Amino acid sequence: ILNVEQSPQSLHVQEGDSTNFTCSFPSSNFYALHWYRWETAKSPEALFVMTLNGDEKKKGRISATLNTKEGYSYLYIKGSQPEDSATYLCAFTRTSGSRLTFGEGTQLTVNP
């Protein structure tokens, strides 16, 4: 079983704060790193898929970076809003079409 670790486990921030969290994964035989957002009572939704070392992706106030050589990815949220409250999951895959291995997630709560 591949080990994907996320930190912190949970995070409470105030509205307007910027925040970031980490995903670490095995760097050997890397294929892709995914980020998903899972809001309460909804389905997990894909945010980003990154494959190349140095990749940076952005969607609105959320961005992510990837370092495949050292095996980590950061997710950043600029100016957090209460609607950003969710569990953020990262997942790793070694070959195209193969299974994803998920981390435990970071639970973000943004207080108004």
Added chain:
Amino acid sequence: DVKVTQSSRYLVKRTGEKVFLECVQDMDHENMFWYRQDPGLGLRLIYFSYDVKMKEKGDIPEGYSVSREKKERFSLILESASTNQTSMYLCASSLQSDIQYFGAGTRLSVL
């Protein structure tokens, strides 16, 4: 939009019952997956399938089986439900690009 539909949002079953969790996707995806989610453990893969009538064990297949008779439908079967199978179950599907599209989840309680 891709739609992945799980047949029930909440289920309550008794120990020893046979339980079927159904999942249907409408985008002709080859790959389908069943996960369970427990506090502090994240999403753990139970079984997956790359094609009709094909199945592969995930990380925690014990106590479960699956069926994929049609491309759009992937069923998870608990042959004899036990209390340690109380959990949130999520189905997902994908094309070769690997982005997985998830259903809303089934919260199963085994009493």
